[in-house]
Amino acid sequence: MKATYMFGPGDVRIIDAPDPALKDSTDALVRIVRACVCGSDLHPYHGMNETPEGVSMGHEFIGVVEALGSDVRTLAVGDLVIAPFAFSDGTCEFCTEGLYTSCVHGGFWDMPGMGGGQAEAIRVPFADGTLVKVPGVDENSPLLTSLLTLSDVYGTGWHAAHRAGVTAGDTVAVIGDGAVGLLAVLSAKQLGAERIILMGRHKARTDLGIEFGATDVVAERGEEGIAKVRELTGGFGARKVLEAVGHMPAYEQAYKIVRPGGVISRVGVPQYENAPVGFASLFGGNITLTGGPAPVRGYIERLMPAILSGSVNPGRVFDRTVGLDGVPEAYRAMDDREALKVMITF
Structure with a gap:
């Protein structure tokens, strides 16, 4: 064959x-x-x-x-x-x-x-x-x-939203406009999220994300993108962050845009072994880190x-x-x- x-x-x-x-x-x-x-x-x-x-x-x-x-x-x-x-x-x-x-x-x-x-x-x-x-x-x-x-990809996007505990009225940020990120948007919408911020810079993809339920698109990257998400969320960050990339910059973006007491759900296959979990990243804000292979x-x-x-x-x-x-x-x-x-x- x-x-x-x-x-x-x-x-x-x-x-x-x-x-x-x-x-x-x-x-x-x-x-x-x-x-x-x-x-x-x-x-x-x-x-x-x-x-x-x-x-x-x-x-x-x-x-x-x-x-x-x-x-x-x-x-x-x-x-x-x-x-x-x-x-x-x-x-x-x-x-x-x-x-x-x-x-x-x-x-x-x-x-x-x-x-x-x-x-x-x-x-x-x-x-x-x-x-x-x-x-x-x-x-x-x-x-x-x-x-x-x-x-x-649909099951993985669903897993991201499910493990984050997305529920009615939530504000969710999705990092990544690949297939998993877009279907995480769809899944968050199905689970009742009220506001879904999609972080991606490929317009054809983010346009599809809007059709799947994204309410906002942040095309900026790095510190500029982080500042934009915080601006959209009253300065506090999103309650649920779904990371669908797997690279260290995406993880760093995740803990910098999550609200204190919030959840980061990672489903992008990590291309790193060591990630910050200390006071300035997860510990200080009482952040929950979850996710994994769906x-x-x-x-x-x-x-x-x-x-x-x-x-x-x-x-x-x-x-x-x-x-x-x-x-x-x-x-x-x-x-x-x-x-x-x-x-x-x-």
């Missing part, structure tokens, strides 16, 4: 890879019908070590079940399914608490020995715990574009009905579509900010 592999910084190739096969009785084989490139895929695109054997890429996909292990009980061949960006058994202590990304037996698609989702097919472990069947929708439905966001498996069934009914359209974050052979160009376009998020069709 054809699959996307990365061999070094900027070196993305479509190669012939072995066809996946059932390995365990709890596996499913899935033919992928939609996938996409994630902003987090750009981190290795910039800085991974040269790897002669390459690394399979992709963790967001929708597909059709082609074969099942003998112990799979909740799925059938032919089902259209959504795969979250982490696989999980659905039964361990953490899964039963809704923390699927900490599953004792689970993991992520980019682990050694796992296939990536930017490919024609994939083996899915713990199929009952991992995959979510989409009722009444086939692989040709236009709803697939929005359903694809449930594999990561357990999107726990959100898919909650968020799916609004997509199926057409009342929300998170798929609008996709502004370019390519076939599998176009994936290397998709990485370049997203890295150069020519595309917000690229969908892959098969």
Whole structure:
């Protein structure tokens, strides 16, 4: 089959890879019908070590079940399914608490020995715990574009707002106008936020953010942007800050715009190990820091009905579509900010 592999910084190739096969009785084989490139895929695109054997890429996909292990009980061949960006058994202590990304037996698609989702097919472990069947929708439905966001970016945006405790009447600041940031805006709006300040400087993206529910846009960066948010919030800052970037300047921006007693929720994959938590950052203002890798498996069934009914359209974050052979160009376009998020069709 054809699959996307990365061999070094900027070196993305479509190669012939072995066809996946059932390995365990709890596996499913899935033919992928939609996938996409994630902003987090750009981190290795910039800085991974040269790897002669390459690394399979992709963790967001929708597909059709082609074969099942003998112990799979909740799925059938032919089902259209959504795969979250982490696989999980659905039964361990953490899964039963809704923390699927900490599953004792689970993991992520980019682990050694796992296939990536930017490919024609994939083996899915713990199929009952991992995959979510989409009722009444086939692989040709236009709803697939929005359903694809449930594999990561919509669930991650929701996680940011949910972990921050966004509720009716809140003032929320969202840092980052990428797909996750925009869907954090949508999620904050769905949870009842009254004022949503989107910090971003790409007009096409922030315009979409306004359509998703942002009431204010702050295009300024650094100290100027911080001052603008404080001005908009009466000098005190936002009660809830959703950080959807993952770089240190975004984290610093977050603790400088949060209101005393407020919450910072981080879902941008941190590209740093050490961050300030002392008196001048978190301690002095009694700030709560939360967030982490979104357990999107726990959100898919909650968020799916609004997509199926057409009342929300998170798929609008996709502004370019390519076939599998176009994936290397998709990485370049997203890295150069020519595309917000690229969908892959098969």
